[in-house]
Amino acid sequence: MSEFLTDLQHYVFLQNALLTGVLASVACGIIGTYVVVRRISYIADGIAHTVLGGMGAALYLNRVYHWHGVIPLYGALVAALIAAVIIGLVSLRAKQREDTAISALWAIGMAVGIIFISRTPGYNEDLMGYLFGNILMVSTSDLWMLAGLDALIVISGLLFYNQFLAVCFDQEFAGLRGLRVEVFYLLLLGLAALTVVLLSTVVGIVMVVAMLTLPIGIAALFCRSLWGMMVISTILCATFTTCGLAVSYGPDYPAGATTIILAGAAYLAAIMAKWAVSRFRG
Amino acid sequence: MIYDKGFSVNVTSPPAIFTKDLWFSYDSNPALEDVNITIPPGDFVSIVGPNGGGKTTLLKLILGLLKPSRGRAQVFGETPEQARRRIGYMPQHSQLDPDFPATVMDVALMGRLGHGRFFGPYSKRDKEIVAKVLEQVGLRDFRKKSFAAISGGQRQRLFIARALACEPDILLLDEPTANLDVVMEGDLYELLQTLNERLTIVMVSHDLGFVSRIVKSVICVKRKVLSHPTSEITGAIINEIYGSPMRMIRHNGERDCNCQNS
Numbered sequence: 001m002s003e004f005l006t007d008l009q010h011y012v013f014l015q016n017a018l019l020t021g022v023l024a025s026v027a028c029g030i031i032g033t034y035v036v037v038r039r040i041s042y043i044a045d046g047i048a049h050t051v052l053g054g055m056g057a058a059l060y061l062n063r064v065y066h067w068h069g070v071i072p073l074y075g076a077l078v079a080a081l082i083a084a085v086i087i088g089l090v091s092l093r094a095k096q097r098e099d100t101a102i103s104a105l106w107a108i109g110m111a112v113g114i115i116f117i118s119r120t121p122g123y124n125e126d127l128m129g130y131l132f133g134n135i136l137m138v139s140t141s142d143l144w145m146l147a148g149l150d151a152l153i154v155i156s157g158l159l160f161y162n163q164f165l166a167v168c169f170d171q172e173f174a175g176l177r178g179l180r181v182e183v184f185y186l187l188l189l190g191l192a193a194l195t196v197v198l199l200s201t202v203v204g205i206v207m208v209v210a211m212l213t214l215p216i217g218i219a220a221l222f223c224r225s226l227w228g229m230m231v232i233s234t235i236l237c238a239t240f241t242t243c244g245l246a247v248s249y250g251p252d253y254p255a256g257a258t259t260i261i262l263a264g265a266a267y268l269a270a271i272m273a274k275w276a277v278s279r280f281r282g
Numbered sequence: 283m284i285y286d287k288g289f290s291v292n293v294t295s296p297p298a299i300f301t302k303d304l305w306f307s308y309d310s311n312p313a314l315e316d317v318n319i320t321i322p323p324g325d326f327v328s329i330v331g332p333n334g335g336g337k338t339t340l341l342k343l344i345l346g347l348l349k350p351s352r353g354r355a356q357v358f359g360e361t362p363e364q365a366r367r368r369i370g371y372m373p374q375h376s377q378l379d380p381d382f383p384a385t386v387m388d389v390a391l392m393g394r395l396g397h398g399r400f401f402g403p404y405s406k407r408d409k410e411i412v413a414k415v416l417e418q419v420g421l422r423d424f425r426k427k428s429f430a431a432i433s434g435g436q437r438q439r440l441f442i443a444r445a446l447a448c449e450p451d452i453l454l455l456d457e458p459t460a461n462l463d464v465v466m467e468g469d470l471y472e473l474l475q476t477l478n479e480r481l482t483i484v485m486v487s488h489d490l491g492f493v494s495r496i497v498k499s500v501i502c503v504k505r506k507v508l509s510h511p512t513s514e515i516t517g518a519i520i521n522e523i524y525g526s527p528m529r530m531i532r533h534n535g536e537r538d539c540n541c542q543n544s
Contacts, residue, residue, distance in 0.1 A: 037379070037382060039379070159401040160401055161403075162391070162392075162395065162402075162403065163395070163400070165384065165388065165392075166392045168382075169378065169379070169382050169384060169389070169392065170373070170378055170392065173371065173373060173392060174392065174395060175347075176345060176366055176369070176371055177366075177392070177393070177396035177448070178366065178367065178395070178396035179396060179400075220381075220383065223383050224383055224384075224385060224428030224429075224431070225383055225384060225385055225388065225428075226383050226384060226388070229383050
């Protein structure tokens with residue numbers, strides 16, 4: 001731990017990693033709260049995995065046809081937004097088939113990605129990085145990208161807080177009050193897709209899924225308002241990523257996996273504490 | 283309540299709810315057939331009928347949430363979409379997530395959506411209106427409580443408050459008495475009676491007898507629709523609606539009756 005604190009003052013990569021954790025926490029705390037209360041965690045997971053197809057295709061075009069403008073991130077963005085729109089429309093129009101559509105997109109997206117990887121020459125470290133990520137290899141441009149994402153999410157969250165709240169709580173009633181429910185729902189899914197993609201390229205898909213659910217799961221046990229849940233989840237999320245970095249740094253564990261295990265342990269502990277308190281009182 | 287086909291519509295003051303040859307089918311099974319009802323402003327109507335008989339479907343057609351297969355529905359002489367701002371709607375609360383992180387105030391404020399800007403916070407006036415309606419339903423002291431922490435009866439009243447926050451001319455309530463015990467039910471009907479002094483009220487109810495003490499007319503829905511003034515409700519009619527023998531208990535007082543499936 002002391003090694004972490006000393007090195008933190010000297011190494012830019014470590015400072016970047018710490019800042020990445022904090023910036024990612026803002027996006028995850030806000031979007032994760034919406035995703036959890038609207039009960040669409042699996043939609044976020046579905047989008048995250050579908051993205052692999054877009055990344056694979058972009059990498060293939062880049063390497064084989066030398067389309068240098070096409071970087072995996074762009075492929076990922078296109079795939080995520082397409083997935084968000086398809087899933088969103090299916091869930092708004094044909095509720096009973098929603099899970100099938102998500103599973104289908106999930107499987108097809110990953111399969112497409114794997115086919116492209118197998119046809120792409122060279123070692124495809126980008127895609128491995130996409131799956132598992134490495135918070136210690138974050139560049140300054142990644143940080144700016146995350147800051148931009150945070151700004152977008154915070155601004156939409158502040159402007160449309162009441163509208164998103166109403167759409168998540170009772171879509172039918174919100175529609176009767178003249179709210180454009182479909183627009184807000186797709187906007188929310190679009191923001192979730194953007195968060196998943198940008199964070200996946202930085203910290204990895206597994207870490208994103210964990211950060212979008214575990215801290216929010218803990219906050220949900222204790223919060224009685226949506227904004228309170230956002231604030232608490234953001235703080236928890238930042239605490240977990242920071243602790244994950246600090247704990248894993250000395251013994252050289254994978255930082256992402258350490259963070260997830262810390263958050264998972266905290267989640268289980270919180271659930272048990274809540275259960276114990278309710279039993280003790282009841 | 284006028285319910286035969288030869289009615290005429292008063293042009294100067296359109297009926298609160300009016301349907302003409304209204305049909306609705308889920309897939310190819312007709313859920314409602316040839317519904318013709320006229321509900322005048324100021325009425326207090328209960329829609330009764332067996333489960334799956336089409337009560338909620340009728341309500342959703344009036345709200346414009348469902349589109350009729352044939353015929354039309356009008357609210358205050360307008361299409362349901364145009365009239366939405368004048369309707370306060372309370373859905374069946376069982377459809378909503380009981381653990382949702384929102385306060386009582388948050389939920390009631392949703393009734394103010396669509397009255398002002400399409401972004402940003404609620405205005406001071408919105409909050410004053412909501413404080414007033416929460417007071418009216420007796421939830422003023424609970425406004426900072428979590429939605430997850432209040433009781434079933436309080437939730438029902440909260441959803442009525444949310445509907446009232448729309449400043450409606452008509453209230454449409456879907457099963458407002460579900461999950462309530464008899465005492466809470468009594469309180470609720472007292473509240474509705476007070477509200478009926480200035481609002482038209484239409485509510486879906488699963489129990490016919492209790493409501494007949496306070497409502498002015500009853501619409502019976504079992505695919506087809508019949509309307510009655512409350513005084514005409516007899517055992518024979520109830521049998522026809524529910525298709526099973528009903529027990530009818532007379533209490534003191536002329537219109538005091540209670541009907542249950544035997």
